[in-house]
Amino acid sequence: MIELRNVKKKFGNNEVLHDVSLKVNDGEVVVLLGPSGSGKTTFLRCINFLERADSGKLNFEGKEIDLKKARKKQILEIRRNSAFVFQNYGLFNNKTALQNVMEGLTAVQKKSKEEARKIALDTLDWVGLKDKADFFPSQLSGGQQQRVGIARAVALNPKVILFDEPTSALDPELVGETLAVIKKVAKKGITMIIVTHEMSFAQDVADKVVFMDGGVVVEEGSPDEVFYKPKEERTKKFLARILHQDMYYI
Amino acid sequence: MEFNYSYFVTSFKQALLYTPVTLKILFVTFTVSFVLGILIGAIRFYKVPFLSKFFSAFVTVYMGIPIMVALVLYNLVFLTCYTDFANFFHISKKINEIDQIVIAYVALIASNTCSMSEITRGGFRSVDKVQFEAGYTIGLTKFQTFRRIIFPQMLPVISPGLLNLLIGMLKSTNLVSTIGIMEIMVASLYPCQETYSYLEGYLAAALMYWIIGIAIENLGHLVEHYSDKYRKKPI
Numbered sequence: 001m002i003e004l005r006n007v008k009k010k011f012g013n014n015e016v017l018h019d020v021s022l023k024v025n026d027g028e029v030v031v032l033l034g035p036s037g038s039g040k041t042t043f044l045r046c047i048n049f050l051e052r053a054d055s056g057k058l059n060f061e062g063k064e065i066d067l068k069k070a071r072k073k074q075i076l077e078i079r080r081n082s083a084f085v086f087q088n089y090g091l092f093n094n095k096t097a098l099q100n101v102m103e104g105l106t107a108v109q110k111k112s113k114e115e116a117r118k119i120a121l122d123t124l125d126w127v128g129l130k131d132k133a134d135f136f137p138s139q140l141s142g143g144q145q146q147r148v149g150i151a152r153a154v155a156l157n158p159k160v161i162l163f164d165e166p167t168s169a170l171d172p173e174l175v176g177e178t179l180a181v182i183k184k185v186a187k188k189g190i191t192m193i194i195v196t197h198e199m200s201f202a203q204d205v206a207d208k209v210v211f212m213d214g215g216v217v218v219e220e221g222s223p224d225e226v227f228y229k230p231k232e233e234r235t236k237k238f239l240a241r242i243l244h245q246d247m248y249y250i
Numbered sequence: 251m252e253f254n255y256s257y258f259v260t261s262f263k264q265a266l267l268y269t270p271v272t273l274k275i276l277f278v279t280f281t282v283s284f285v286l287g288i289l290i291g292a293i294r295f296y297k298v299p300f301l302s303k304f305f306s307a308f309v310t311v312y313m314g315i316p317i318m319v320a321l322v323l324y325n326l327v328f329l330t331c332y333t334d335f336a337n338f339f340h341i342s343k344k345i346n347e348i349d350q351i352v353i354a355y356v357a358l359i360a361s362n363t364c365s366m367s368e369i370t371r372g373g374f375r376s377v378d379k380v381q382f383e384a385g386y387t388i389g390l391t392k393f394q395t396f397r398r399i400i401f402p403q404m405l406p407v408i409s410p411g412l413l414n415l416l417i418g419m420l421k422s423t424n425l426v427s428t429i430g431i432m433e434i435m436v437a438s439l440y441p442c443q444e445t446y447s448y449l450e451g452y453l454a455a456a457l458m459y460w461i462i463g464i465a466i467e468n469l470g471h472l473v474e475h476y477s478d479k480y481r482k483k484p485i
Binding site for chain 1: 378381385388390391398480481
């Protein structure tokens with residue numbers, strides 16, 4: 001279980017997160033929604049300390065950690081039990097797809113090369129990229145790169161995977177293949193926190209939807225509750241605009 | 251002015267004899283200043299408190315001192331202060347037992363470390379932020395991320411600069427003759443003292459430096475080529 005309480009973050013004078021709390025149960029898929037600038041990504045990055053929060057508490061598997069005062073060792077432990085999928089893929093440019101997936105297995109989990117190689121190949125196969133194992137990121141399409149990114153996250157067998165807008169850098173044609181892989185991850189029962197703008201995907205995969213705006217959680221609940229019976233005026237407005245946009249595209 | 255071929259050959263042979271000395275100075279200076287340069291570059295890039303400010307000031311100040319001035323200055327300090335220094339720390343070695351090459355190393359390394367730290371800092375800045383973050387998120391430590399992810403990506407970026415500096419270093423090694431160390435330059439001029447015809451000696455030295463320079467350049471291109479395999483080339 002992951003629980004974040006009263007997370008606050010400022011960039012200079014700009015208060016990005018006012019007071020955000022979130023509870024994620026094991027195996028749950030939580031989708032963070034909201035207009036840009038609402039603090040979703042910052043919140044996600046605060047969880048594994050890519051961004052240092054100004055205050056707040058994190059409860060990770062029963063261990064209580066202060067987000068501001070966390071020590072190196074605690075940070076490393078959180079990072080070794082979680083994985084992150086980046087908006088712009090974040091693959092290691094100097095390594096092939098296979099080496100990208102193996103990196104954490106050999107350097108962090110200290111598995112033998114053969115074992116790591118086997119796990120990495122299996123995982124690449126699982127995302128449908130076994131034949132691209134020896135390609136460098138620069139030789140792969142955006143969708144393929146993102147699938148390698150997901151394979152790298154899954155191979156480490158983390159307690160939670162954080163997705164930061166995994167499809168927003170992809171062109172529409174490639175979004176489908178990536179979302180299909182994320183759905184597969186969800187079926188595995190891994191806890192996930194996903195920031196996305198893909199509404200129908202969110203509805204499909206989420207156990208819980210959290211709507212954020214202006215650095216606070218406006219509304220949270222099951223997908224049906226938030227999408228079809230939103231209570232807050234702000235949520236209704238946002239959904240109306242998004243859904244309207246969807247119709248416009250169709 | 252007449253060119254005497256046999257004198258040229260004699261000079262070249264002399265130069266060849268002292269090539270190991272020059273190469274040794276070059277190798278030690280390059281290796282040490284490369285390691286120190288990366289260290290200082292990293293300290294400044296990661297903004298280590300206090301140290302980053304200190305080295306930023308040090309590099310700025312020290313870059314302005316010519317190697318020649320530093321060499322002579324250090325030699326002077328060494329000659330005048332060593333005996334007191336040795337007495338104070340109870341070092342039993344006499345001043346004439348110490349190889350002057352040590353002073354040459356200090357002067358060359360200090361100066362080249364400054365240039366090296368600027369080159370590596372450029373390398374650090376060329377690597378995208380997400381590469382660092384990706385390393386951290388899979389659980390690598392800062393040092394592991396540097397060694398396994400960042401440094402290999404820095405290498406193709408800094409290697410032209412390194413090569414440039416290394417060639418410059420080669421050409422500056424002959425400055426050590428000012429404090430009385432024999433190397434290629436002085437050695438090849440040595441036979442000329444018999445005839446007072448220096449053309450052959452200088453040409454022999456030039457040829458020797460050119461040969462070493464070409465070898466280093468080819469080595470550098472090899473490093474560039476192999477460290478750059480993963481990158482897409484523009485058409």
